[in-house]
Amino acid sequence: MFKAKPITAIDIGTSLIKVLVARKEKEGLEILAKTQIPSFGVRKGEVIKINKVAENIQAAIDKIEKEFNFKIKSCFCNINGAHLHSLPSQGLVSVSRADRKISEEDIERVFRQTQAINLASNKEILDIFPKEFIIDGEGGIKEPLGLSGVRLEVKVLLICAFSPFLENLTKALLSTGIQIADVIPSPLASSFACLTPEQKELGVALVDIGAETTGLAVFEEGDLIDLAVFPIGSANITNDIALGLRTEIDTAEQIKKEFCSLSKEKRKLKKGMKKEKREKIEIPEKFLVFSKKILDEIVYSRIGEIFDQIQKELKKISKQELLPAGVVLTGGGSLLSGIDDYAKEKIKLPCRLAKFGNNINLEENDLSFSTALGLLKSSDLNEKKDIKKNFGSGVKKFFKIFLPY
Numbered sequence: 121m122f123k124a125k126p127i128t129a130i131d132i133g134t135s136l137i138k139v140l141v142a143r144k145e146k147e148g149l150e151i152l153a154k155t156q157i158p159s160f161g162v163r164k165g166e167v168i169k170i171n172k173v174a175e176n177i178q179a180a181i182d183k184i185e186k187e188f189n190f191k192i193k194s195c196f197c198n199i200n201g202a203h204l205h206s207l208p209s210q211g212l213v214s215v216s217r218a219d220r221k222i223s224e225e226d227i228e229r230v231f232r233q234t235q236a237i238n239l240a241s242n243k244e245i246l247d248i249f250p251k252e253f254i255i256d257g258e259g260g261i262k263e264p265l266g267l268s269g270v271r272l273e274v275k276v277l278l279i280c281a282f283s284p285f286l287e288n289l290t291k292a293l294l295s296t297g298i299q300i301a302d303v304i305p306s307p308l309a310s311s312f313a314c315l316t317p318e319q320k321e322l323g324v325a326l327v328d329i330g331a332e333t334t335g336l337a338v339f340e341e342g343d344l345i346d347l348a349v350f351p352i353g354s355a356n357i358t359n360d361i362a363l364g365l366r367t368e369i370d371t372a373e374q375i376k377k378e379f380c381s382l383s384k385e386k387r388k389l390k391k392g393m394k395k396e397k398r399e400k401i402e403i404p405e406k407f408l409v410f411s412k413k414i415l416d417e418i419v420y421s422r423i424g425e426i427f428d429q430i431q432k433e434l435k436k437i438s439k440q441e442l443l444p445a446g447v448v449l450t451g452g453g454s455l456l457s458g459i460d461d462y463a464k465e466k467i468k469l470p471c472r473l474a475k476f477g478n479n480i481n482l483e484e485n486d487l488s489f490s491t492a493l494g495l496l497k498s499s500d501l502n503e504k505k506d507i508k509k510n511f512g513s514g515v516k517k518f519f520k521i522f523l524p525y
């Protein structure tokens with residue numbers, strides 16, 4: 121029986137490189153292989169040390185190829201970092217055909233116009249998301265091809281990246297001999313794995329809390345309306361605990377995972393936690409005793425900073441408290457106990473942890489795999505295909521240097 125070719129996703133995270141290999145089945149994605157290895161040479165989501173990252177990617181691929189007996193030839197990968205940003209733009213052209221029917225060439229020209237923006241020479245447009253076409257002043261049109269009119273306008277959201285970081289990332293990947301099928305911004309990839317079309321239609325924000333970044337992707341009426349990455353994440357909480365309690369990073373990480381809770385109801389004692397009169401936490405093997413109050417102060421202060429950034433961005437796009445489908449949290453950092461309750465109170469919107477669809481056979485709902493899973497899904501999504509069809513020749517010219525997928 122014919123089986124579809126396996127597809128590979130590589131998420132180059134700041135703390136972990138995650139690789140998933142899957143095959144598209146009628147029922148959804150069948151995950152064939154999964155691995156993660158610690159990442160070095162990535163800072164705040166950006167590839168800083170090309171050779172180090174290339175070594176790590178190679179190690180992750182070797183692990184998969186040996187364990188699961190695959191040959192990985194090409195991959196979908198993420199790009200992350202605070203250099204990613206979105207920018208609304210628009211284009212306007214006169215319809216060229218004598219019969220006034222809008223042609224592919226008109227659509228390509230109007231998209232090209234949207235890219236005529238003042239962008240620093242070391243920045244480039246990575247993606248274009250059409251919001252609506254306007255024909256002779258009539259808006260809300262999604263498919264203009266073949267419709268008649270004189271004036272064609274389009275409103276889009278551009279996603280821009282700092283070229284040197286994109287180059288570092290592609291150099292690291294290409295040096296392993298792997299071809300690149302596509303490069304997708306992390307928050308967008310995560311949104312493919314975590315959001316439903318209904319949520320996107322209603323209005324929703326995806327928040328991906330990683331180790332050193334927090335990504336945000338906001339949707340309304342099915343369209344991406346904002347994308348931002350903040351250079352702060354869950355590793356900042358670990359570092360603060362290490363400094364505040366004067367302990368090693370490993371112990372701080374253990375404390376964060378075992379003893380931190382942001383939920384008022386869930387603040388009951390966990391296994392191994394000794395309660396004394398003033399809520400002291402004791403880790404005898406590390407000769408460490410500290411008060412729950414101090415730990416709370418450390419964690420609340422940093423998590424508050426993360427959500428302040430999200431709130432500020434939502435305010436900037438006038439969506440504060442105005443997203444009916446609320447906030448969906450993902451990324452390893454969202455595993456902090458009670459974070460959904462905290463976010464609900466802080467952002468004043470419904471907040472929940474992401475849940476991957478039933479058709480995904482990842483054994484557990486491991487939220488640190490949302491970007492990798494979304495990268496797999498991106499190869500399949502109609503929305504992505506439609507966007508690509510409309511790219512025009514100006515965008516992703518960078519990717520022409522990649523070998524064909």
Ligand SMILES: Nc1ncnc2c1ncn2[C@@H]1O[C@H](COP(=O)(O)OP(=O)(O)OP(=O)(O)O)[C@@H](O)[C@H]1O
Pocket residue numbers: 132133134135136137164165200329330331332333334353354355358373376377451452453454455456457487488489
């Ligand atoms: N149970 C848990 N409770 C709290 N935090 C956790 C838990 N499990 C993992 N984390 C945190 O999640 C972070 C890693 O998440 P993730 O794998 O999504 O990051 P990343 O993709 O490597 O980083 P980035 O997206 O910023 O580049 C680490 O900082 C880790 O401490």
Ligand SMILES: [Mg+2]
Pocket residue numbers: 133134306330331451491
């Ligand atoms: Mg990540």
